[in-house]
Structure formats: structure tokens, C-alpha cells
Amino acid sequence: MNERYSRQILFREIGREGQEKLLASRVLIVGCGALGASHAEMLSRAGVGKLRIVDRDFVEFTNLQRQTLFNEEDAEQRLPKAAAAKKRISEINSEVEVEEIVADVNNSNVESLLDGCDLIIDGTDNFLVRYLVNDASVKNKKTWIYGAAVSSYGTTMTVIPGETPCLRCIFEDMPDAGSSPTCDTSGVIMPIIASMSAVQVTEAIKLLVGDTGSLHHSLMQIDVWSNDWHRIKLAEPNPDCKCCGRHEYEFLEAESREFTAVLCGRDAVQIAPPRPTELDLAAFAARLNGTMPVKQNEYLVRFEIDGHEVTVFRDARAIIKGTDDMTAARSIYARFIGT
Numbered sequence: 001m002n003e004r005y006s007r008q009i010l011f012r013e014i015g016r017e018g019q020e021k022l023l024a025s026r027v028l029i030v031g032c033g034a035l036g037a038s039h040a041e042m043l044s045r046a047g048v049g050k051l052r053i054v055d056r057d058f059v060e061f062t063n064l065q066r067q068t069l070f071n072e073e074d075a076e077q078r079l080p081k082a083a084a085a086k087k088r089i090s091e092i093n094s095e096v097e098v099e100e101i102v103a104d105v106n107n108s109n110v111e112s113l114l115d116g117c118d119l120i121i122d123g124t125d126n127f128l129v130r131y132l133v134n135d136a137s138v139k140n141k142k143t144w145i146y147g148a149a150v151s152s153y154g155t156t157m158t159v160i161p162g163e164t165p166c167l168r169c170i171f172e173d174m175p176d177a178g179s180s181p182t183c184d185t186s187g188v189i190m191p192i193i194a195s196m197s198a199v200q201v202t203e204a205i206k207l208l209v210g211d212t213g214s215l216h217h218s219l220m221q222i223d224v225w226s227n228d229w230h231r232i233k234l235a236e237p238n239p240d241c242k243c244c245g246r247h248e249y250e251f252l253e254a255e256s257r258e259f260t261a262v263l264c265g266r267d268a269v270q271i272a273p274p275r276p277t278e279l280d281l282a283a284f285a286a287r288l289n290g291t292m293p294v295k296q297n298e299y300l301v302r303f304e305i306d307g308h309e310v311t312v313f314r315d316a317r318a319i320i321k322g323t324d325d326m327t328a329a330r331s332i333y334a335r336f337i338g339t
């Protein structure tokens with residue numbers, strides 16, 4: 001084993017055997033914003049052999065204050081975050097194999113995304129995806145590490161199906177839209193991201209090396225500004241829990257997910273096609289090119305219409321910037337991409 005990991009191997013709880021386990025592991029990172037990018041950096045430096053990174057968005061200048069994997073060039077090029085993460089990780093640790101998946105996590109793909117992964121680490125910023133991941137994790141008996149941060153505080157919990165409570169044992173239903181602070185309404189500072197990610201990634205490493213006795217077994221809440229650190233010890237799973245008690249996977253089995261979403265803090269709306277599809281980006285760009293200037297890279301096509309910047313991805317999703325009006329956004333989608 002190369003000297004890269006020598007200091008980590010000296011740490012007795014990991015050792016040579018633990019390092020070998022890390023190198024042989026595959027982790028799914030759901031969302032590669034602030035938390036996800038930090039997870040990706042730490043896991044790749046630690047030598048987790050394979051990372052599957054899924055994110056639906058591209059890098060913007062407002063991300064750079066806290067999303068440590070990305071730089072100004074990524075923002076200028078509007079690289080998808082999953083692709084920018086892969087590029088940067090190849091510079092940090094070229095031994096790590098990164099699968100970059102530019103997609104929205106939804107009930108049609110979540111189970112195939114976690115297939116073959118040893119665990120799931122939460123880097124998303126939205127509750128719908130977390131409840132979906134919770135369903136998929138319990139159904140497929142895969143451990144996932146929940147984590148959320150906003151303002152100067154965050155919450156994390158490690159869910160081991162069959163052993164610990166799941167997300168719905170603790171928070172039975174999703175918070176109502178507009179009821180929780182978001183990074184847009186309350187802002188967020190980098191240190192809470194680093195703190196939450198540190199706890200989540202440490203849990204991941206303990207699990208991967210098999211030291212489950214050292215997991216924190218709690219709902220952990222940290223506020224780095226007011227200096228409050230709480231741990232609420234987890235009880236047994238709730239036998240009446242819809243997800244892990246009754247095995248009713250409401251989010252996974254939902255007929256069709258709401259396919260329009262106002263993006264947190266972005267003055268933007270995302271529209272996804274109701275069925276999985278693949279767009280021929282080059283042909284699409286060529287069609288538009290006759291009528292307006294179009295920018296494109298390997299992952300996306302971008303154009304402007306009526307003061308809105310429209311970014312279209314290969315999975316036929318579009319992010320329409322400059323509005324939070326879903327009807328207006330849907331209308332642009334219908335005109336240029338079709339339904």
C-alpha cells in the first residue's frame with residue numbers, strides 16, 4: 001500500500017486492514033452541493049475506492065463560499081457539480097474511481113443508484129429526496145447517513161435499517177413547504193458544513209472499516225455559532241413507523257413525483273420530464289442554433305429567452321433561471337424542449 005495513507009493506517013482504529021476495506025468500498029453521495037462536495041473530498045482523500053456522485057445542478061459563483069471542491073473556472077463554465085467533482089477528485093487522488101451522474105434523484109432511479117454501494121451519504125438540500133432515500137435504504141437494507149445544515153446549525157443521524165430508527169421514526173412527515181429555514185432565507189456559513197460533513201464522513205469510515213461500536217447512535221445537533229452541541233440518544237425503531245415498521249414505502253411508490261421544483265435559493269425552477277429519457281444534446285443544440293445563440297458543453301446546452309437563462313441537461317431536465325413562477329417555466333419548457 002502506498003505511503004499516501006500511512007498516517008491514517010497509524011490510526012489504530014483503521015490500521016492496514018481498515019485501509020484495505022476503504023479501498024475496496026463504494027459510497028453513494030446523494031447531492032454534491034456544500035455537504036456533498038465536502039463528503040466527496042474527505043472520502044476521496046481517505047481512499048474510499050469508488051464514489052458514485054449524483055447531482056442535478058451546475059456550479060455557480062454563489063456556491064464558491066462553501067462548496068470547497070469547486071473553483072471559479074467551474075462556475076464560469078457552468079460545469080455540472082458531479083462532473084466538476086470528478087475532475088477535482090482526479091487531481092486529489094487519481095486512484096479513486098468516480099462515477100459522475102448528472103441527474104435528479106427520483107423514485108425511478110434511486111434504487112439503481114444505490115445498487116452495488118456499501119452505504120449512502122446524504123449531501124442533498126431537500127427533504128423529498130431524503131424521504132425517498134430513507135425508503136430506498138430501508139427497503140434495500142442499506143445504511144444511510146442523514147445530514148442537513150443551514151445558517152450555523154445542522155443535524156445528522158445514521159440510519160441502519162433493522163437496527164436503528166429510520167428518518168420517519170424521528171420525523172414522521174416531511175416539513176411543510178415554506179415551514180423550514182433554507183440556505184436562501186437564512187443563509188449558511190462554511191464552518192457548519194465542515195462540521196456536519198466531518199461527523200457524517202467519520203460515521204461512514206467507521207461503518208466501512210466495521211467499527212460499528214463507535215458510531216454516535218444519536219440524533220446529533222450542532223450550532224457552531226451559539227456553541228450548542230446536543231446528542232439525543234436513539235431509542236428502538238418505532239414498530240408503527242410507516243417506513244421501517246409497516247414497510248409502506250410511500251415516497252418510493254408514489255405514482256409520479258412532482259416534476260417541477262422551485263430550486264432552493266436560486267430564483268430558478270427545475271423541470272424534469274415525467275418519464276426517464278435521454279436527449280441528443282448535439283442535435284438539440286443544432287436545432288436551436290438557427291434561431292438564437294447557444295452555448296454547450298458535454299453535459300448541457302444553454303440559451304437565453306425573454307430574459308431567462310435556460311440550461312438543458314442530457315436527461316431532458318431544464319433549469320430555468322430568473323423566475324420562481326412554475327407556470328412561466330413550464331411554458332418555456334414546452335416551447336423549446338417539449339413535454
Ligand SMILES: [Zn+2]
Pocket residue numbers: 165166167168169170237238241242243244245
Ligand atoms: Zn422508521
